[in-house]
Amino acid sequence: MAPLKSVKRDAIDRRLQQVLDFANQTCALLNDRAPLPKTLDGELDAIIKRSFPFPASLPLIGKASTLDVLGSQLWNAATNLLRDEENGGDNVRDHKARMRLLVLLRVFGFHLIDAAHHTSSRPNTDRDQRIRIFRIALKACRFSLDHGEVEMAMKVLERCSEYANAAEEDFPIVRIADATDGDETDRHGTLKNLVAEYYLLRLTYAWKTDRYDLADHFFTKLNLDEMASSPALAEKAADVFHEAARILAGKKFWEAANRWCERAVSALESCELEDLSHDAPELRLAITGIVVEGCLANSNAGLRQRAMNLIEQLESAYSMSNRMAVTLMRFQILMAVQPLQLADVDAVMAKMIRQGVLTDKSFKT
Numbered sequence: 001m002a003p004l005k006s007v008k009r010d011a012i013d014r015r016l017q018q019v020l021d022f023a024n025q026t027c028a029l030l031n032d033r034a035p036l037p038k039t040l041d042g043e044l045d046a047i048i049k050r051s052f053p054f055p056a057s058l059p060l061i062g063k064a065s066t067l068d069v070l071g072s073q074l075w076n077a078a079t080n081l082l083r084d085e086e087n088g089g090d091n092v093r094d095h096k097a098r099m100r101l102l103v104l105l106r107v108f109g110f111h112l113i114d115a116a117h118h119t120s121s122r123p124n125t126d127r128d129q130r131i132r133i134f135r136i137a138l139k140a141c142r143f144s145l146d147h148g149e150v151e152m153a154m155k156v157l158e159r160c161s162e163y164a165n166a167a168e169e170d171f172p173i174v175r176i177a178d179a180t181d182g183d184e185t186d187r188h189g190t191l192k193n194l195v196a197e198y199y200l201l202r203l204t205y206a207w208k209t210d211r212y213d214l215a216d217h218f219f220t221k222l223n224l225d226e227m228a229s230s231p232a233l234a235e236k237a238a239d240v241f242h243e244a245a246r247i248l249a250g251k252k253f254w255e256a257a258n259r260w261c262e263r264a265v266s267a268l269e270s271c272e273l274e275d276l277s278h279d280a281p282e283l284r285l286a287i288t289g290i291v292v293e294g295c296l297a298n299s300n301a302g303l304r305q306r307a308m309n310l311i312e313q314l315e316s317a318y319s320m321s322n323r324m325a326v327t328l329m330r331f332q333i334l335m336a337v338q339p340l341q342l343a344d345v346d347a348v349m350a351k352m353i354r355q356g357v358l359t360d361k362s363f364k365t
Contacts, residue, residue, distance in 0.1 A: 016060070023070040023112060026105075030077035040098070044104035048152070052111040053159060060119040067119065072111030075136065103149045107156060110140040114159050116164065125188055134163040134194050145208060148252060149198050153205055157198075164198045167191040193230050197223060200240050212313045213257060213354035219263065228270035235276055238267035239283060245290050254294040261291050265310070272319060281318045285325060288314060292329045296336055299350050309331055324355045 022043070029036060055062065060067070082102055085095070110133075117133050137160045144153035170191065199221040206214035227234045245260035264287045268280060288310040295307040311330050315321040331348045334341060 007317045012144055015051065018061075019047065020066065020070070022047055023074065023108070026108075027070060027077065028215065030074070030081070030105075036101070039278050041101045041104055044101070044108055047110055048104065048111065048155065052115075052155065053119075060115065064116045064119040065196050067112045067116035071109045071114075074105055074109035074112065077303060078102050078109065081105070099147045100149065103144050103152055105171060106140045106143055107152045110136050110156060111159070127131070129165065131187065131190055133192075133298075134160070134167070134198075137163065138194065138197050139202060145204050147202065150205060150208055153201070157205060160198050160201070164195050167195050171354050189229075193227065193233050196227055196233055197236070200237055204240055204243070207247060212244075212248070224267055224270050227267065231271040231275040234267050235280055235283070238264040238280075239266060240285075242283060242287050242290070245287070249290050249293060252297070254297055258294050261287050261294075262316060276280070281314075281320065284318060285314060285320065285323070287323070288329065290349075292332060296332060299336075304333055304336060323354065324352065327352050327355060 026040070026044075029040070063288040081098075086104070113136060117129060137156055139152050141156040141160060144150070144156065153221070170188075171365055199218050200223075203215050206212070207216060222237065224234070227237055241260045241264035244258045245264065246262060248254075248257035256259055265284075268276065268284060268287075273280075288307070291303070291310055292307045295303045308330070309324060311333070314323075314326050320326045327348060331345070331352065334345050334348060
């Protein structure tokens with residue numbers, strides 16, 4: 001009878017070889033650009049759940065390069081497939097199935113790259129490599145969440161937490177050499193932004209799984225003042241907060257929805273307006289719309305005044321005074337005030353008439 005350790009070692013070796021064989025076969029399929037088997041998504045799902053993360057006992061020495069190459073090839077192939085998908089494909093059912101396959105390919109690719117990093121002879125000292133893999137992890141997680149694959153997102157988040165914790169441990173350490181090392185300063189700033197993105201994804205996962213208490217917890221991990229140095233990140237945070245508010249508003253949780261709206265507004269206001277993207281005004285408009293909706297659902301004078309202030313900011317700071325949606329929100333707020341301020345209502349109605357574009361459709365309605 002073979003020794004128990006030998007049997008166990010053989011089983012571990014077979015497990016690793018199965019993953020490598022499957023990765024090679026999948027890469028070959030993708031490179032051939034041939035029709036993919038219908039069973040591929042199920043096989044990917046099974047091997048991801050069964051195999052990752054690799055246990056510490058897995059013999060990975062000497063496999064780092066192979067794992068990284070395979071993972072990178074799968075990631076790039078998934079990216080190419082995504083471009084093809086964006087350029088065609090109108091069948092909604094087929095589109096959903098293909099996007100799930102792309103999620104699985106990206107998650108599989110990430111786990112291989114992550115395993116390669118931990119196999120490396122210096123996994124904790126190569127900071128550029130850590131940043132690279134942290135970025136890939138965040139992209140894989142975000143892609144999973146965007147397409148409703150929350151289980152896959154959590155698989156990646158579990159690995160992300162290791163990179164985030166390692167980065168946070170470095171933050172308090174101040175080295176004299178770092179003060180004059182521009183590359184080190186840039187790397188430090190990049191890591192801070194990646195950690196902030198990680199918490200935004202944890203927050204997104206929380207509200208997508210109806211764990212609003214956890215969403216509030218992960219919000220406390222964010223530093224909006226620090227995010228102000230990265231307008232793109234601040235705007236991304238505002239978008240995440242707005243999505244949370246939108247979901248809560250849809251469930252009539254108005255108090256919580258308003259709280260997330262205020263957080264979204266604060267994230268946007270932490271940056272100079274000219275530093276934000278062209279999408280920021282539309283995001284601000286959507287946030288204000290939720291506040292107005294909550295105001296109409298609750299007879300709260302303070303909330304009405306806040307909604308009116310946000311509308312005035314849209315008109316002045318964001319140059320939206322000529323937008324029908326903004327004027328309509330003002331009209332809705334005025335109509336909710338008792339007694340009616342007839343002069344104000346008349347003025348807004350006159351403005352709406354001037355803004356209205358008469359078409360066959362609008363004339364009939």
